[in-house]
Amino acid sequence: MHLLLTIAWRNIWRHPARSGVLIAAVAVGLWAAVMVIGWANGLMQQRMDYVIERELTHLQIHHPDFPDDGHPWDHIPDHNQITSWLDDHPQVRSHASRTITDGMLQSPVKTSGVRIRGIDVAAETRTTTFHENMVQGEFLDADLSNPAIISRILADEHNMRIGNRIVLTFENVDRELTSSAFHIAGLFTSASSEYDKRNIFVRSKDLTEILAGRPIFHEIGVMLVHEIETEAFVAMLNKHFEDILAQTWRELSPELSMIVELGDVMILLISLIIMAALGFGILNTMLMALFERMRELGMLLSIGMSKVRIFCMIMLEALILTFSGALIGMALAWLSLHHLGQTGINLEMFAQGAALIGFDYLIYPFLSIGDFLLMSLVVVSVTLAASLYPALKAVRIHPLEAARDA
Numbered sequence: 408m409h410l411l412l413t414i415a416w417r418n419i420w421r422h423p424a425r426s427g428v429l430i431a432a433v434a435v436g437l438w439a440a441v442m443v444i445g446w447a448n449g450l451m452q453q454r455m456d457y458v459i460e461r462e463l464t465h466l467q468i469h470h471p472d473f474p475d476d477g478h479p480w481d482h483i484p485d486h487n488q489i490t491s492w493l494d495d496h497p498q499v500r501s502h503a504s505r506t507i508t509d510g511m512l513q514s515p516v517k518t519s520g521v522r523i524r525g526i527d528v529a530a531e532t533r534t535t536t537f538h539e540n541m542v543q544g545e546f547l548d549a550d551l552s553n554p555a556i557i558s559r560i561l562a563d564e565h566n567m568r569i570g571n572r573i574v575l576t577f578e579n580v581d582r583e584l585t586s587s588a589f590h591i592a593g594l595f596t597s598a599s600s601e602y603d604k605r606n607i608f609v610r611s612k613d614l615t616e617i618l619a620g621r622p623i624f625h626e627i628g629v630m631l632v633h634e635i636e637t638e639a640f641v642a643m644l645n646k647h648f649e650d651i652l653a654q655t656w657r658e659l660s661p662e663l664s665m666i667v668e669l670g671d672v673m674i675l676l677i678s679l680i681i682m683a684a685l686g687f688g689i690l691n692t693m694l695m696a697l698f699e700r701m702r703e704l705g706m707l708l709s710i711g712m713s714k715v716r717i718f719c720m721i722m723l724e725a726l727i728l729t730f731s732g733a734l735i736g737m738a739l740a741w742l743s744l745h746h747l748g749q750t751g752i753n754l755e756m757f758a759q760g761a762a763l764i765g766f767d768y769l770i771y772p773f774l775s776i777g778d779f780l781l782m783s784l785v786v787v788s789v790t791l792a793a794s795l796y797p798a799l800k801a802v803r804i805h806p807l808e809a810a811r812d813a
Contacts, residue, residue, distance in 0.1 A: 416727065426728060429728055429732065430728060430735070431732070432732070433689075433728070433731075433735075435736065436684060436685050437740065439681065440782070443674075444678065444782075445744050445773055445774045446752060446772045448674070448772065449772040452773070453771065454598075454663065454666065458660060458663055460535060461535055461536050461539070462535070462602070463628070463656045463659050463660055464503075464534060464535060464628035464656070465629060466628075466629050466641050466653055466656065466659075467626055467628050467653070468489065468629070468644065468651055470482060470483055470625065470651065470652070471651065473626075474654070477507070477508070479579060479580050479625070483504075483623075483624050483625065486504065486623075486627075488648075489648060490502065490627065493627070498636055499630075499632070500632050502629045502630070503534035503627070504624040505524055505525060505531075505624060505627070506524075506526075506614045506615050506623060508522075508618060509523070509577065510522075510576050510577030512561070512573055512575060513576060513586075514567055514573055515566075516566045517565060522605055523575055523607055523609060524606060524608050525610060525611035525613070525615060526609075527610075527611050527612075528546060528610065534630050535630075540595040540596060541593050541595050542559060543559070543594040544594055545592050546592070546593060549592035553613050554589065554610065555589035555590065555592060556591070556592055556594065556595055557594060558595055558603030558607075559595070559596050560596075560600055560603045560604055561603060561604060562594055568591070569594065570590060571590070572588050572589070572590055574586055574588055574589075575587055585617060585618075589613075595608075638655055682785055682786070686789045689725055689790055689793040690796065693721065697797050697800060697801055714802040715802075717798075718799070721801050722795075722798050725790050725798075726790055729786060729787075733783065733786045737782075744773060744774055747771070747772050748771055751769040752771075752772060
């Protein structure tokens with residue numbers, strides 16, 4: 408084996424320019440593949456974490472008719488019993504009850520259709536990180552009469568500022584239209600401009616007093632200790648309590664689930680394209696080297712070198728070339744990801760377009776150890792597959808024909 412390694416190493420550096428170009432191509436290609444996959448991982452993970460931690464939570468509980476109709480009278484039955492059960496369950500990290508209704512936001516400038524979300528400040532801040540979206544003013548614990556927070560986009564559209572009065576009109580549980588004045592306590596900005604235009608937040612106790620004259624809740628957002636347990640926990644909730652509908656974040660946001668799945672497909676396609684290019688590069692280089700060395704290989708066969716050793720020598724040359732490039736590419740990729748994982752990839756020039764589809768413009772790429780190992784395994788597999796044909800062609804050389812052709 409030592410002799411084969413020595414011969415393979417010397418054969419590689421007979422043409423240092425060609426071998427160097429292939430090593431550089433492997434290194435750059437692998438670096439590019441890892442960076443693209445890391446960027447895609449960061450993009451998808453950030454979007455998923457953002458939506459789950461700031462908006463949806465791992466799962467939600469509603470009245471069975473509320474997700475489709477959104478009527479204020481379709482509130483959760485036995486709310487206190489459900490929340491007590493959640494408080495005692497070890498899988499539950501936190502939960503927050505919300506009062507929700509659709510209505511109209513009226514200002515001196517215009518009228519907009521909005522979803523009014525009544526929240527309990529203490530429970531909401533324990534359960535979600537939505538309060539981190541605040542960009543001006545105070546959250547709903549402000550010392551105001553009927554405080555409300557709206558998005559900066561909505562405030563600009565209505566030409567409103569903090570402290571201004573708005574009027575919200577909506578249907579109560581008796582199916583009668585009612586209106587009430589609220590005062591803007593603060594402004595928020597989320598990653599999605601569409602979400603910002605659609606939602607405003609008030610205190611749950613203020614909203615329920617107007618809606619029903621008593622505490623009612625339309626949604627319970629639940630964060631679990633481990634996200635992987637969500638589906639099993641939802642099934643248990645639906646079985647344990649009647650007249651409720653518990654849903655996972657994937658059911659609540661099928662578009663987000665589809666984006667995550669498409670992200671996995673995109674990563675697979677990118678990997679296949681780059682690995683295919685890598686495979687053809689190795690195949691081309693090894694075939695060129697093979698045709699240049701026909702006489703030499705024929706002579707080695709004539710003096711008694713076995714076909715197995717010839718086969719192993721060609722495969723070793725391909726593996727040495729690929730591993731050299733792969734190690735350089737992986738090292739560059741690790742350094743790049745380590746740096747960009749802290750500073751992020753700033754795509755501020757696309758911020759407006761990204762906000763329309765709910766993505767942040769600052770992406771923190773990452774790649775797990777498992778992904779690194781998988782990429783390495785794929786590189787080895789592609790190298791072996793691409794080198795197989797030249798190696799088989801080499802062992803089929805007839806010594807006399809090789810001498811005559813030379």
